[in-house]
Amino acid sequence: MARITRDDVISILGRDRDLTGLNLSMLKLRGLDLSEANLTGANLFYCDLANCNLTGAILQDANLMNARMPEAKMDFAYLAGAKLNHARLYHTSLVQAIFQTATLDYCNLTRARLQDADFTRAHMDSCYLIGADLTGACLREASLMSANLSDAKLFGVDAEAANFQSANLSKAQCDRGYFVGAILADANLTNTSFAEADLSAATLSRATAEEANFSYTNLSIARFIDTKVRDANFTGAILDGVEGL
Numbered sequence: 001m002a003r004i005t006r007d008d009v010i011s012i013l014g015r016d017r018d019l020t021g022l023n024l025s026m027l028k029l030r031g032l033d034l035s036e037a038n039l040t041g042a043n044l045f046y047c048d049l050a051n052c053n054l055t056g057a058i059l060q061d062a063n064l065m066n067a068r069m070p071e072a073k074m075d076f077a078y079l080a081g082a083k084l085n086h087a088r089l090y091h092t093s094l095v096q097a098i099f100q101t102a103t104l105d106y107c108n109l110t111r112a113r114l115q116d117a118d119f120t121r122a123h124m125d126s127c128y129l130i131g132a133d134l135t136g137a138c139l140r141e142a143s144l145m146s147a148n149l150s151d152a153k154l155f156g157v158d159a160e161a162a163n164f165q166s167a168n169l170s171k172a173q174c175d176r177g178y179f180v181g182a183i184l185a186d187a188n189l190t191n192t193s194f195a196e197a198d199l200s201a202a203t204l205s206r207a208t209a210e211e212a213n214f215s216y217t218n219l220s221i222a223r224f225i226d227t228k229v230r231d232a233n234f235t236g237a238i239l240d241g242v243e244g245l
Contacts, residue, residue, distance in 0.1 A: 013037065025063075035073075090128075150188075205244070 004012075006027055012019055017037040025045040035055040039062050046066045054074040061081040068088050075095040082102045090110040100120045108128045116136040127147040134152060139159040147167045154174040161181045170190040177197040184204045193213040200218045205225040209232050216236040224244030239245065 030068075200238075 004022055004024070006029060009019065009024065009027070009029060009032065013032070013034065019037055019039045019042055021041045023043045024047050025043045026047060028048045029052060030048050030050040031052060033053045034057055035053045036057060037054070038058045040058050040060045041062060042059070043063045044067050045063050047064070047068070049067055049069045049072055052069070052072045054072055054077050056076045057074070057078070059077060059079045059082050062079070062083070064082055064084045064087050066086045067084070069092055070088055071091045072089070073093050074097055075093055077094065077097045079102050080098050080100040082099070084102060084104045084107045086106045087104070088108045089112055090108050091112065092109070093113040094117055095113055096116045097114070098118045099122045100118055102119070102122045104122060104124045104127050106126045106128075107124070109132050110128050110130045112129070112132045114132055114134045114137055117134070118138045119142045120138055121141045123143050124147055125143055125145045127144060129147060129149045129152050131151045132149070132153070134157055135155045137154070137157050139157055139162045141161045142159070143163045144167050145163055145165045147164070149172050150168050150170045152169070152172045154172055154177055157174070157177045159177060159179045159182050162179070163183045164187050165183050166186045167184075168188045169192045170188045172192050174197055175193055175195040177194065179194070179197060179199045179202050182199065182202045184202060184207050187204070187207045189204070189207050189209040189212045191211050192209070194217045195213050196216045198218045199222050200220040201222065202219075203223045204227050205223050206227060208228045210228055210230045212229070212232045214232060214234050214237045218238045219242050220238055221241040221243070224242060227244060229245070
């Protein structure tokens with residue numbers, strides 16, 4: 001990949017906005033308007049993109065490992081297959097962004113806006129999502145093992161068959177979420193709310209669900225083997241075939 005400078009990037013943005021496959025690693029691009037730019041396959045390793053406008057940008061298969069992107073605007077960005085390991089995206093806006101099959105292990109998305117984002121089959125192990133807003137997001141078959149989602153908003157998420165093993169979801173709001181077949185084994189669900197959610201066939205074995213809210217939740221054939229449920233609320237919950245309660 002050709003190595004270019006910040007001035008080169010600005011020049012390209014003034015023409016066709018096509019940065020496909022370019023080497024932008026370690027460049028300081030903070031504050032630039034990269035909206036709708038094509039960065040497919042670009043190398044943005046350790047790139048400084050703080051406060052950039054990447055609305056609608058195409059970042060498919062891009063290397064964003066260790067990139068700095070706090071408070072960037074990335075609504076509607078396309079990041080399918082991108083590598084974001086250890087990237088810093090705290091307080092970043094990623095509304096309706098696409099992360100299908102992307103890798104976000106150890107990525108910092110604290111307080112990020114991720115409403116209606118698509119993380120289908122994404123790898124998000126040990127990801128920081130503290131206080132993030134994932135309302136309406138798709139986490140279907142995503143891996144979030146040991147991720148920190150404390151205080152996160154997961155209203156109405158689609159997390160079918162997602163893996164939250166050993167994740168921290170304490171005080172998370174998962175009301176009306178779809179967690180069918182999800183793995184929540186060994187997870188911290190203290191004060192977590194699953195009101196009116198669907199956790200049928202979910203595995204919550206060995207989880208800590210003390211003071212959790214399962215009111216009107218579908219828990220059909222869910223597994224609660226050795227789960228701590230002290231003071232949990234099961235008002236109106238569907239408990240057909242539940243194992244362990």
